[in-house]
Amino acid sequence: MALTENIAAQRLQGSGAFALELDGVARHFGALVALSDINMRIAAGERRAVLGSNGAGKTTLFNAVTGDFLPTAGRIRFFGEDITDLPPHERIRRGLRRTYQISQLFKGLSVLDSIFLACRGVSRRRFSLLRPKASDVNMVQALSILHAVHLESDRDALVATLSHGRQRQLEIALALAGAPRFILFDEPAAGLSPTERRDLVAILNGLPKHIGYVIIEHDLDVALRVSERVSMMHNGRLFKEGTPQEIEADPEVQEIYLGGKHG
Amino acid sequence: MSLTIPTDGAATEKNWLEKVGAGHIVLAVVLVLYPLVASDFFLTQIGGYSLIFGMLGLSLMLLAGYGGMVSLAQITVGGIAAYAIAILGNNNSNVLGFGWPWWLAVPFAILAAALASALIGWISVRTEGIYTIMITLAIATATYYFAQQNYAIFNGHSGYAGIRAPAFWGVSWRDPKPFYYLCLGLAVLSYAAVLYGSRSTFGMTLQAIRDNPRRMRALGYHVTAHKVFAWLLAGLIAGLAGVLLVWFNGRVSPGTIGVDAAIDVLIIAVIGGLRHPIGPFLGALVVVLMQTFAIDIVGAERFNTLIGLVFLVIVFVSPDGILGLWGRIKPHLAQESLRSGP
Ligand SMILES: Nc1ncnc2c1ncn2[C@@H]1O[C@H](COP(=O)(O)OP(=O)(O)O)[C@@H](O)[C@H]1O
Numbered sequence: 035m036a037l038t039e040n041i042a043a044q045r046l047q048g049s050g051a052f053a054l055e056l057d058g059v060a061r062h063f064g065a066l067v068a069l070s071d072i073n074m075r076i077a078a079g080e081r082r083a084v085l086g087s088n089g090a091g092k093t094t095l096f097n098a099v100t101g102d103f104l105p106t107a108g109r110i111r112f113f114g115e116d117i118t119d120l121p122p123h124e125r126i127r128r129g130l131r132r133t134y135q136i137s138q139l140f141k142g143l144s145v146l147d148s149i150f151l152a153c154r155g156v157s158r159r160r161f162s163l164l165r166p167k168a169s170d171v172n173m174v175q176a177l178s179i180l181h182a183v184h185l186e187s188d189r190d191a192l193v194a195t196l197s198h199g200r201q202r203q204l205e206i207a208l209a210l211a212g213a214p215r216f217i218l219f220d221e222p223a224a225g226l227s228p229t230e231r232r233d234l235v236a237i238l239n240g241l242p243k244h245i246g247y248v249i250i251e252h253d254l255d256v257a258l259r260v261s262e263r264v265s266m267m268h269n270g271r272l273f274k275e276g277t278p279q280e281i282e283a284d285p286e287v288q289e290i291y292l293g294g295k296h297g
Numbered sequence: 298m299s300l301t302i303p304t305d306g307a308a309t310e311k312n313w314l315e316k317v318g319a320g321h322i323v324l325a326v327v328l329v330l331y332p333l334v335a336s337d338f339f340l341t342q343i344g345g346y347s348l349i350f351g352m353l354g355l356s357l358m359l360l361a362g363y364g365g366m367v368s369l370a371q372i373t374v375g376g377i378a379a380y381a382i383a384i385l386g387n388n389n390s391n392v393l394g395f396g397w398p399w400w401l402a403v404p405f406a407i408l409a410a411a412l413a414s415a416l417i418g419w420i421s422v423r424t425e426g427i428y429t430i431m432i433t434l435a436i437a438t439a440t441y442y443f444a445q446q447n448y449a450i451f452n453g454h455s456g457y458a459g460i461r462a463p464a465f466w467g468v469s470w471r472d473p474k475p476f477y478y479l480c481l482g483l484a485v486l487s488y489a490a491v492l493y494g495s496r497s498t499f500g501m502t503l504q505a506i507r508d509n510p511r512r513m514r515a516l517g518y519h520v521t522a523h524k525v526f527a528w529l530l531a532g533l534i535a536g537l538a539g540v541l542l543v544w545f546n547g548r549v550s551p552g553t554i555g556v557d558a559a560i561d562v563l564i565i566a567v568i569g570g571l572r573h574p575i576g577p578f579l580g581a582l583v584v585v586l587m588q589t590f591a592i593d594i595v596g597a598e599r600f601n602t603l604i605g606l607v608f609l610v611i612v613f614v615s616p617d618g619i620l621g622l623w624g625r626i627k628p629h630l631a632q633e634s635l636r637s638g639p
């Protein structure tokens with residue numbers, strides 16, 4: 035990953051101190067207000083957890099940032115650049131990545147080919163009519179990611195045949211491809227076994243330091259171990275921010291969050 | 298994160314014979330030797346005609362099987378190439394006919410078809426599923442009526458006649474044997490290109506977009522551009538088939554690109570199977586054999602009923618068409634063939 039780190043480090047120089055800045059971001063679904071007046075600053079390289087009960091608007095926040103669903107109001111800046119009106123693929127090419135709460139994979143493709151496509155998506159020759167060689171730079175990157183997420187044994191398996199846990203690992207692998215600068219993880223630990231959770235924490239803590247992320251996670255054990263700051267969401271609003279220790283001790287948080295944990 | 302250079306042992310050890318596959322070689326030998334036993338009628342009306350419609354079906358298989366986009370406009374795209382050959386080259390309808398040599402008219406005709414296909418794709422990629430079928434049907438129908446009513450370019454309902462396959466390299470390509478080999482050569486070329494391309498970067502992106510367009514956007518892909526490019530490639534194959542078709546018929550008229558022909562192409566692709574590029578050729582052979590012989594047995598009136606029944610039976614018994622049936626009889630072979638499919 036040395037090469038990847040170099041590229042990302044170069045990109046970091048000369049860009050703003052904030053990876054992500056949200057100003058008054060809102061999203062309505064008809065009459066339903068899923069997000070309202072979100073103001074958020076996340077520093078480059080910062081690791082942030084977002085907590086909140088089901089339906090709080092966490093996934094909608096991610097969708098607004100990646101452009102899966104555009105916000106109905108507000109501006110979003112990524113490393114100083116206003117990306118509010120960019121289509122999703124342009125945001126990704128600028129170094130943004132995400133995983134999905136419900137795995138979004140390619141059931142007819144093999145594991146390695148899926149990761150290869152993730153690497154090629156932010157690279158050149160996306161329209162190549164030639165078969166990639168084993169020495170192709172994106173194929174070599176894909177193999178290194180394959181090892182990093184412990185999917186070697188399923189390298190040529192069709193995605194549709196993978197177990198739930200392995201699909202979640204692939205979901206993460208796709209977000210690690212091609213020199214990410216900032217990653218949004220949407221409940222990556224959901225449905226994982228205790229061992230797989232440990233692997234996940236190791237992967238997150240093992241990411242190069244310049245890569246920041248936001249992680250939505252119900253499991254406090256995971257969330258508080260992989261983040262430096264925590265934001266709390268409720269009914270489409272951000273209502274509290276602090277260190278993991280502050281948040282864990284907060285009585286209001288305990289009432290709302292722990293009460294709605296399995297809701 | 299450690300880095301390991303892949304050693305793709307299986308691929309490097311394979312010799313060319315294993316790469317091509319025993320099935321392909323047996324099939325190629327049969328097809329090359331077929332003229333030794335076939336009459337002129339069987340060479341052209343069955344052999345050549347099946348290969349041409351197989352190519353039209355292949356262009357649909359590329360879009361539907363790999364891209365998840367079901368088009369009813371493939372005969373329209375082929376028809377554009379056919380009309381272009383009539384207009385740019387020679388015809389005896391006393392309308393247009395620029396008299397271009399074949400080596401100039403053919404690339405232009407195929408290019409025109411590919412660009413038209415890309416345009417149809419660009420219009421229809423905003424839609425999904427049944428709406429793609431509807432919009433391409435609308436385009437096919439509109440083109441049919443336009444060709445019928447436009448005399449300046451399409452020469453109305455009579456179209457163009459007197460179009461002849463060229464003679465070059467000392468061969469008269471309209472004679473049965475040369476024409477069969479011409480169709481075979483171009484069909485094999487298209488088939489091999491699609492089979493190879495299915496594992497290319499672009500082929501993988503197309504299949505990934507079929508499975509999950511949203512995720513492809515979240516990996517940095519301009520999904521619409523990839524879909525339109527697939528239409529362009531499908532248009533090259535349909536255009537090539539259109540050139541052969543106009544040489545085969547010696548004429549082109551709105552009837553060539555009618556809705557019934559559009560549906561024939563869909564039936565061919567679905568009967569044969571959309572999971573592997575060999576499917577449309579199997580489907581074309583079955584449909585052409587039925588069209589040729591079942592009409593004599595059951596009569597023209599009941600022929601459409603018969604083809605409809607065969608369609609229903611195959612789709613009910615095996616959603617993957619004849620390819621799927623084959624898979625039930627010879628599971629290990631089908632597995633092999635499907636591995637390189639989507
Ligand atoms: N595509 C959508 N259409 C309509 N309502 C939606 C859509 N996506 C989310 N919502 C609604 O927005 C609210 C927030 O949802 P979400 O962001 O998924 O919550 P969380 O991820 O915090 O559990 C919920 O009430 C949900 O029903």
Ligand SMILES: [Mg+2]
Pocket residue numbers: 092093094135
């Ligand atoms: Mg959610």
